[in-house]
Amino acid sequence: SQQGEEDPQALSIQEGENATMNCSYKTSINNLQWYRQNSGRGLVHLILIRSNEREKHSGRLRVTLDTSKKSSSLLITASRAADTASYFCATEPSKGIQGAQKLVFGQGTRLTINP
């Protein structure tokens, strides 16, 4: 079942601008994570925010979480051409399987940074 849904599906901006992507989910969660995928490659973990956190920063990344609205946003500031990739949110349901977390991924946002 699809839990996280990213919005927009595609985003194209100029280098140096900020990029904002949103994620909505349906059930209660332990945490929400963001991953990046360069074309044709595996996913790379970017940042994790727990259900009791509201905002988190890592370098040029800022993630917010609103559990009342079941939504999150990822902000990339001062974008660079190398940020061109697909970005996925993934949620860990709070009633997950013991012994192994079972992340549920959204469909992703395709971000293009134009030089």
Add this chain to the structure above:
Amino acid sequence: DVKVTQSSRYLVKRTGEKVFLECVQDMDHENMFWYRQDPGLGLRLIYFSYDVKMKEKGDIPEGYSVSREKKERFSLILESASTNQTSMYLCASSEPTGEKLFFGSGTQLSVL
């Protein structure tokens, strides 16, 4: 750095063939996962394993099986490949109490 290695980047097989996709991780992780990724559908969990010889079905296990004989290796098996199994297959691993996944580079499988 954690390394998750998938044996093939690209694979072309015929309908009905038995297909093995291999994944090896070098960080002694307990948990290993197989996902498939399709345009418009995102990543969907096929199977996962939280210990040697243990396996659990994910969301779309039909047509697949897995094997985990050693901690570092998790194999995905397509018993009789079909064209609707053409997809990108992604292997991942994590620590037992870890929260983030480490992914391999993926195998693009085409079934003709």
